Amino acid sequence: MAARTRARKRALELLFEAEQRGINVGDLLESRIETPTTQHALPDYAVEIVRGVIAHWGQIEEVLATWSQGWSLERMAAVDRAALRVGAWEILWNDEVPDMVAVAEAVELVGRMSTDESPGFVNGLLARIAEVKHTLV
Template sequence: MPARTKARKRALELLFEAEQRGLNVGTLLEERIAAPTTQHPLPEYAVQLVRGVLAHWASIDEALTTWSQGWSLDRMAAVDRAALRIGTWEIVWNDEVPDGVAVSEAVNLVQNLSTDDSPGFVNGLLSRIAEVKDTLA
């Protein structure tokens, strides 16, 4: 598994864990950097992803709510929300990652971790975000 793919998975796991446990994402991130819970520390790109999502949280959630066509954030599966937040940040604020790669990586994450309907939903929503990204940054 490529390094950035692993980092995306770790970032998703951290976002998901914080939500499920009702913890502040930033606090959890700093705790995991200081004292990793696995034998491998968080990859630098995972840290960058989570910090990027945190820095643009309100804008990301607004974009997802606006373009999800009738799906509120609360109605989305928690894994999907985390993948969508990561994908949106990569598409809109990270020029190092091509939009198609960000979409594909998010789809692959939910394909392995979420519902059967999730890949199509995530693909459609992130593709739309990529189309309108110039209005979001």
């Protein structure tokens, strides 16, 4: 697994864990930086992603809610929400990652970690966000 792919997975796991435990994702991130729970520290890119998602949380939630067409954020699988947040941040605020790479990586993550329908849903939503991003940010 490539380094950035691993970092995206770790970022998704942090976002997912914080939501499931009902704790602040920023606090969880700082805790994991200070005291890693594995033998490997969090990858720098995972930290960048999570901090980026936190910094743009309101905008990301609004974009996802607006473009999900009939799906409220609450109806989405929690893993899908986390992957969509990562993908949306990469598309809208990380110019180093091509949009379609961000989409493909998010689709790959949910393909391994979520429902059978998740890859198609995540692909469609993030691809649409990539198409209209110039009107969003």
